Amino acid sequence: MLLNVNQRWRRARCIGRSAAAAIAVGAAFLVGPAFSVAEEAEASKLSMVLNKLEPKDSDCRVFFLFDNKSDRAYDKLQLDFYIFRRDGIVSQSFTVDIAPLKANKKSVKRYDLSDTDCDDVGSILINEVAKCQVGSEEISDCLDVLSLSSRTDAELSK
Numbered sequence: 001m002l003l004n005v006n007q008r009w010r011r012a013r014c015i016g017r018s019a020a021a022a023i024a025v026g027a028a029f030l031v032g033p034a035f036s037v038a039e040e041a042e043a044s045k046l047s048m049v050l051n052k053l054e055p056k057d058s059d060c061r062v063f064f065l066f067d068n069k070s071d072r073a074y075d076k077l078q079l080d081f082y083i084f085r086r087d088g089i090v091s092q093s094f095t096v097d098i099a100p101l102k103a104n105k106k107s108v109k110r111y112d113l114s115d116t117d118c119d120d121v122g123s124i125l126i127n128e129v130a131k132c133q134v135g136s137e138e139i140s141d142c143l144d145v146l147s148l149s150s151r152t153d154a155e156l157s158k
Helices: 005-043
Strands: 046-056 059-068 074-085 090-097 105-113 121-134 146-150 155-157
Touching (some): 046 155, 090 105, 090 121
Antiparallel strands (some): 059 105, 074 090, 074 121
């Protein structure tokens, strides 16, 4: 089939438009997930460190260091904890309100475990997030965004 110059030009422009549309659709797929990755990175900038276990009379004082490197200010953050002895048996459970956690700020929170010898604390489990709120917005993935570590012999896990 022999095409004249005008027909060739129209066909090339049509192919060019199709290629541009395909590139635009592909770019939309690439850019769309980039925003959710950026949002996820922002949300995951909350770390919690079991910093110290300190005997206090018959109690064990627990120090947590929170490092909120995000722009989110947590107005409510209630965590449900389980304390396990070194032999793996649950010794107690409790719910604590960690908030407020200001945006882009480190905070130390301390709690006393009643009638607990610090040497008996084998691990601390964050069983669930009872409540998590940024402003008036309920956040459903607060447990997922917490990054955990421990500077003690006791493990901190979720």
